[in-house]
Amino acid sequence: MPVASDQLATRQEAAPGAATATAAIGWMVFSVLLFSIMDATVKWLETEGYGVAQVMFFRGLFGLPFTALVIARGGGRKLLRTRRPLGHVTRSLVGTTTVACFFYAYGHMALADAVAIGFAAPLFSILLALVVLGERVGWHRWGAVVVGFVGVWIMLRPGVGVLAPAALVALAGTATYAWATIVIRQLSRTEPASTIVFYYMLTTVAVSAAFLPFGWRAPDLGGWVLLGGMGLAGSTAQIAFTRALAIGPVARVAPFDYTALLWAILFGYVLWGDLPDRWTLLGAGIVVAAGLYILYRETQKAPIAG
Numbered sequence: 001m002p003v004a005s006d007q008l009a010t011r012q013e014a015a016p017g018a019a020t021a022t023a024a025i026g027w028m029v030f031s032v033l034l035f036s037i038m039d040a041t042v043k044w045l046e047t048e049g050y051g052v053a054q055v056m057f058f059r060g061l062f063g064l065p066f067t068a069l070v071i072a073r074g075g076g077r078k079l080l081r082t083r084r085p086l087g088h089v090t091r092s093l094v095g096t097t098t099v100a101c102f103f104y105a106y107g108h109m110a111l112a113d114a115v116a117i118g119f120a121a122p123l124f125s126i127l128l129a130l131v132v133l134g135e136r137v138g139w140h141r142w143g144a145v146v147v148g149f150v151g152v153w154i155m156l157r158p159g160v161g162v163l164a165p166a167a168l169v170a171l172a173g174t175a176t177y178a179w180a181t182i183v184i185r186q187l188s189r190t191e192p193a194s195t196i197v198f199y200y201m202l203t204t205v206a207v208s209a210a211f212l213p214f215g216w217r218a219p220d221l222g223g224w225v226l227l228g229g230m231g232l233a234g235s236t237a238q239i240a241f242t243r244a245l246a247i248g249p250v251a252r253v254a255p256f257d258y259t260a261l262l263w264a265i266l267f268g269y270v271l272w273g274d275l276p277d278r279w280t281l282l283g284a285g286i287v288v289a290a291g292l293y294i295l296y297r298e299t300q301k302a303p304i305a306g
Contacts (some may be wrong), residue, residue, distance in 0.1 A: 024248020027240045028256045034237030036263035039106055039115070040271060041230040047272075050223065051215030053208045055103055055230070056096075060204035062231020066238070067198045078193050084187060091196060092182040092203035096174050098147030099204060101173025108166035110274040115264040116155055116284035117170040122291045123148040124178030132182050140297050143289045151286030154279055251299040258288050 038059075071079050074210050093268060105114040123145050129135040137145075156167055187196055219227060244253045261284060268274035276284070 027244035028253040031237045031240035034233045040267040043106040052103045053211035056209035058227040066235045070194045087187045088199040092200045095200045096204045098176040105170035107123045111268040112264040114170045119287045125174045128182045141175040144293045148290030151283040155283030246260045
């Protein structure tokens with residue numbers, strides 16, 4: 001998924017040196033690789049008969065210890081106190097819905113197609129920022145949004161392309177991901193990041209656990225290895241992602257998030273023989289270009305102007 005553009009508004013840093021910038025890019029590329037491995041593992045598990053709820057449950061379960069460790073080192077139980085429980089509930093449920101949508105899509109369509117659709121998140125973020133936050137959007141970014149959605153339309157190609165229930169679910173997941181970034185932006189004004197992540201992970205585990213009786217498959221040894229590897233890859237990826245943003249400006253490291261499409265194409269071809277067609281690649285290219293332009297405009301001194 002693309003780096004949430006709202007992080008640009010909360011991080012004002014001096015330009016790092018060449019070595020630090022290179023390290024930040026390296027951490028981002030590494031995190032994208034690990035997230036891609038996690039996505040491919042999710043798809044593999046679902047093709048082996050594991051349900052979305054079960055995969056989500058173990059993904060969250062393996063992520064909770066890491067989050068708890070961060071909280072313990074950062075202040076302990078006082079970080080769990082909040083005056084905005086409703087905001088956390090909203091963010092957590094929306095985020096859990098996003099994961100469910102994408103995990104479902106990974107299991108029912110080509111991995112690269114689902115990842116490419118996810119790149120439309122910044123387009124939805126701008127629309128939601130306008131409606132929910134009342135932000136002004138200039139014609140430059142409006143133009144990028146329109147062009148970006150043309151790219152989405154090319155990828156989906158109603159009637160002749162990948163438009164199917166799974167693709168619509170992926171698109172819904174993209175929209176809810178953008179919604180989550182808006183809620184996170186609001187929560188971040190008063191809530192620590194580790195607190196937001198903890199309640200989100202806890203909600204993912206609780207919600208997915210409620211659905212386990214309807215689709216549980218007892219893991220064999222190979223299943224446990226894959227489930228554990230998925231959790232390890234996802235948690236390590238989060239560490240690498242956080243490290244990248246800690247030492248390098250979002251504007252410099254965010255574009256490398258789009259390397260996820262390259263990994264999705266590689267894993268999809270090697271593991272399942274899937275290759276995106278030229279229209280999917282064309283649409284994805286347009287969406288990526290629009291996203292990069294939006295990122296560029298939001299790093300300018302006066303982003304409200306356009």
